[in-house]
Amino acid sequence: MWAELQPRREQGHATRPSASDVWRKIEGLEVAGGPSDAPALHDFHAIHIPFEDVWRDLIDEEAVETAAQLHDEVVRQGGRPSNGSTGSTDVLRREARFLAREAPAAMKQRRFPGGLLQGLGIVTGLPDPLGDDGTRWVSALLDELERKLHEPYRFTVYAADDTGTAINFGLVTTYRQVWRPLSYQAGKLVKTVTLAPREERTYSRTVTTATKRRTETKEKFRNVTRSEEQSTQRAVRDIVGTAEHRTGYEASGSYGPVSGSVNGEDSRTSSDTRQSFREAVRKASSEYESDRSVDISFETSEQMVAQDTGKLTNPNDELAVTFLFYQLQRRYHVSERFHRVMPVILVAQAVPRPNHINITWILQHDWILRRVLLDASFAPALDLVTGSLVGEEATVGQLRSNLDTQRQVVAALKDSLVSAHANSEVLFQAVQRAIRRAAGANEPDGIVAESVKTVVSWLIGGDSDEVRRARLDAAREALDRSEANERAIAEQLQREQATLTIMTDKWAAASRALLDKTVEVQRLRLHIKQNILYYMQAIWDHEPPDQRYFRLHQVKVPVIGGSLRYRLEEDDSLPPLPPHWTKPLVVRADIEPELTGETVPLGQVADLDRPLGYKGNYAIFPLREPNLVTRYMMIPYVDAENGAHDPDHLANLTRSELEAYYCCVKEHLSPEELEQIRPGLDEAHRRVLTDPRPLEEIIVVPTDALFIEALPADQPILEDFKLRHRAADAAKAEAEAAKARLENVRRGARILGGQLADPDIEKMTLIEGRTGSIVVPGDE
Missing domain, CATH: 1.20.5 (Single alpha-helices involved in coiled-coils or other helix-helix interfaces)
Structure with a gap:
């Protein structure tokens, strides 16, 4: 009976987990997704081009003109330009040193302000505005040519100008990836926090994301979904977007001459293309995970209020607890298949020359450039171009004009002051000598100017003393007026010089500000030239469809005639294929093209309203009808029974599909029929298993969520x-x-036993029989 009264340890009774239980739970963590976790579809494209392309170098015309002027100037100065192939302007600078040695007067070096601009690889070529113009043209031309060579002075693009437009045909193959969300798992350990018994600590959670290219998108939604789903889907979009940006339109090989036959290289090309897509996705997922870090910071003060804060508490009185913070990750099952093949035509689009990328060009396309800037640091420079730069340049020009005028005023006042001072000096000396002669005193020795002698002779040459005194008084009055005029000119010169100083300071400050802004604009211009194809593609994307149609619909497209002969061949290297699981027959073709010399308008053969993308400056448009070349190229990608299929036959079968197929035929076919197809089925299954590039893969994507697990200590810390x-x-x-x-x-x-009374009653009074009186019980 006592054993029955002992406390029972029931099965599944909750106990404190040990360290091994905690680690086992973390390693096997699987959190199921919800009903909204639908598969996501992402398409990747590869382009195949049959003909060799026509390239053209767009050279900076200003650089060519500067080099020609420099050559002519060196020859004119007596130099001997060399035809050597040394780097940059070394030969020209050697010629300049020779001329400086042989003709130093004509080749006095001219210094341009550099410093920061030269450090940026940009030389403004602006001479010192306060210096003289001089005749040192060779140095100026060398610096100008050096500036041109520091910038991109050549664009290599597909030919498109007034003489003609490069045209090419091709195929765009599309591979579709399916991302199926799986369960969650615990990721890397982010933070560990150990709490003593009964200790409390406040924590905050911060998520930091680091990226190399900035993409700004403005969208408005009326519906609101769960933040965890948004974060996960955004992570998948970021990974796929990065992978698409890395692969782009990937040109896979060349068919060489048009005349030829399709061979087994198509399957290898398709397999390599799919592998590059897969590697891009894996690399993007790895970069996404490495760029995302979750930091856990703990604050001792409880006054800090944040949206993502919480409190950790150890409820134990004798055991310490370690809280483990893990990053929660989402697993995806990624599979890919060949989805579509499309015949296309590639039309070269005109690209401006490097010297045409100027302020006018930027002003013409600023509204497009502002939307697609690769880095936000270039936005202020774009604001300067569209805002105050032109006005500030005009202001600096006006300040310089006013400064030149003020300089002329100061120079004229200086000349007037010199003239007035000379006149006063002549009158002063003449009056002094006249007074000494009248008094009979000896004159001081020294050289006397002719003008002084003339005035003295006039003063003392009168017929009477009164005339001489009148002339002397007149000379004194003239001297007083001359000295007053000299003082007035000196005062005016002092005022004008003060004004000149103020105007010079204003001009210097405005010039300094303008030069700083010019550096920013030059940086923007250099950035656009270095990424010209990216920005030109954005400009072409923003072109209205009707405007694009009228610009391109009259482009002449050559007509390719000829014949195409098909034949069936066996290929023992291919795996067995359903439904009979035997070696398939391969369709091969021979093409005999013929250029008829005829042309048709581009708008007649291509859908100009729907550009598929760009390859360099090639705009890719779908063909309305395939021509001889594209039909020849489509042979490996088209099957009469299955439609579009991958030339790599193993890419059309997956391991799970083969296993499901085997289970199905095992259930519905007789043993004899199953044995007939079993060898081919086993061979296909063996090849799929040994394929180094599987069609299915599990990819792990980190999320912004955290997973917390508590690890209690094994030893209590209480006294004995x-x-x-x-x-x-x-x-x-x-x-x-x-x-x-x-x-x-x-x-x-x-x-x-039938005793249904309440056993907890302490006192019970029973009254038996009948009585006419009422008995009141006492207190006890």
Whole structure:
């Protein structure tokens, strides 16, 4: 009976997990997704071009003109330009040093302000505005040519100009990837936090994301979904977008001459293309995971309020607890298949020359450039081009004009002051000598100017003393007026010089600000030239469809005639294929093209309203009807029974499909029929298993969520007497539980004996018989 009264350890009773239990749970963590986790479809494209392309180099015409002027100037100065192939302008600088040695007066070096601009690879070529113009043209031309060579001075593009437009045909093959969401799993350990018994700590969660190319998209949604789903789907879009940007329109090989035959290289090309797509996705997923870091910071102050904060508490009185923060990751099953093949025509689009990428060009396309800038640091420079740069340049020009005018005023006042001072000096010396002669004093020795002698002779040459005194008084009055005029000119010169100083400071400040802004604009211009195809593709994308149609619909497309002969051949290297699981027959073709010399308008053969994309400056448009060349190229990708299929026959079968197919035929076919197809089925299954590039793969994508697990300590930290007291308390609790169970047994026995009264009543009074009086019980 006492054994029955002991506390039972029931199966599945909750106990504190050990360290091994915690690690086992983390390693096997699987959190199922919800009903909204639908598969996502992503398409990748590869382009196949049969003909060799016509290239053209667009050279900076200003650089060519500068080099020609430099050559002519060196020859004119007596130099001997060399035909050597040394780097950059070394030969020209050697010629300049020769001329500086032989004709130093004519080749005095001219210095241009550099410093920051030269460090950026840009030389402005602006001479010192306060210096003289000089005649040092060779140095100026060398610096200008050096500036041109520091910038991209040549664009290599497909030919498209007034003489004609490059045309090519091809195929765009599309491979479709299917991303099926699987369960979640615990990722890397982000943070560990150890709490003592009864300790509390506030934590905050911060998610940091680092990226190399910036993409800004403005969208408006009326519906709101769960943030976790948005984050996961955004992560998948980022990975696929990065992979698509990395692969783009991938040109896979060349068919060489038009005349030839399709061979087994198509399957290898298709397999390599799919592998490049898969590697791009894997690399993008790895980069996405490496670029995302989750930081956990703990604050001792509880006054900090954040949206993503919480509190960790250790409820134990004797055990420490370590909280483990793991990044939650989502697993995806990624599979890919050949989806579509499309005949296309490639039309070269005109690209401006490097010297045409100027302020006018930027102003013409600024509204498009602003939307697709590769980096936000170029936005202020674009604002300068469209805003205050032109006005500030005009202001600096006006300030310089006013400064030149003020300089002329100061120079004229200086000349007037010199003239007035000379006049006053002549009158002063003449009056002094005249007074000395009149008084009979000796004159000082020295050289006397002729003008002074003339005035002295006039002053003392009168017929009488009164005339001489009148002339002397007049000379004194003239001297006073001359000195007053000199003082007035000196005061005016001082004022004008102060004004000149103020105007010079204003001009210098405005020029400095303009030069700083010019550096930003030059940086933007250099950036556009370095990424010209990216920005030109954006400009072509923003062209209205009707405008594009009228610009291209009259482009002449050559007509290719000839014949195409098909034949069937066996290929023992191919795997067995359903439904009979035998070696397939391969369709091969021979083409005999013929250029008829005829042309048709581009708008007649291509859908100009729907460009598929770009390859360099090639715009890719779908053909309305395939021609002889595209039909020849489509042979490996088209099957009469299955439609579009991958030339790599193993890419049309997956391991799971083969296993499901085997289970189906095993259920529906007889043993004899199954044995007939079994060798081919086994061979196909063996090849799929040994394929180094599988069609299915599991990819792990990190999320913004965290997974927290608690790891309790094994050893308590209480003192020994407290541990014994805890054991006594536990024994006391077990005894009280046994007492309660025994009381329950006793009550059950009372019920079985028919005693249904409440056993918890302490006092009960029974009254038997009848009486006419009422008995009131006492207090006891």
